[in-house]
Amino acid sequence: xxxxxxxxxxxxxxxxxxxxxxxxxxxxxxxxxxxxxxxxxxxxxxxxxxxxxxxxxxxxxxxxxxxxxxxxxxxxxxxxxxxxxxxxxxxxxxxxxxxxxxxxxxxxxxxxxxxxxxxxxxxxxxxxxxxxxxxxxxxxxxxxxxxxxx
Numbered sequence: 001x002x003x004x005x006x007x008x009x010x011x012x013x014x015x016x017x018x019x020x021x022x023x024x025x026x027x028x029x030x031x032x033x034x035x036x037x038x039x040x041x042x043x044x045x046x047x048x049x050x051x052x053x054x055x056x057x058x059x060x061x062x063x064x065x066x067x068x069x070x071x072x073x074x075x076x077x078x079x080x081x082x083x084x085x086x087x088x089x090x091x092x093x094x095x096x097x098x099x100x101x102x103x104x105x106x107x108x109x110x111x112x113x114x115x116x117x118x119x120x121x122x123x124x125x126x127x128x129x130x131x132x133x134x135x136x137x138x139x140x141x142x143x144x145x146x147x148x149x150x
Contacts, residue, residue, distance in 0.1 A: 034110055044067060048064045083106050087103075
């Protein structure tokens with residue numbers, strides 16, 4: 001069984017500011033629904049990986065399945081007996097940005113999770129995730145040491 005949930009919202013923020021957060025794993029714990037920390041060895045690229053520590057302590061190596069510059073990133077993680085695909089998309093609209101986050105869960109445990117209504121819990125987390133992302137994108141990034149020296 002496969003199930004999908006999504007959170008879609010339009011916001012008065014620059015799409016580039018949203019995408020900047022998508023491609024900076026160090027920000028994922030601040031807006032992501034289940035990340036305690038995240039890190040990559042270098043810039044994100046299709047086929048690359050990001051290590052993410054879930055809220056319950058397990059560290060997962062997440063595969064970057066798709067990366068469309070300025071628009072989308074899709075990540076796959078494989079917890080035991082499941083495949084989870086997370087999609088983060090942004091596109092420009094007249095008012096700012098159209099944002100879509102989706103989670104697709106499949107594998108032997110996906111049906112049990114759905115019966116236990118885990119999808120409803122994740123839906124709430126996903127909605128909060130998009131709200132946090134919008135709030136962060138609307139806040140200018142903190143100056144770096146290089147900026148301060150200029």
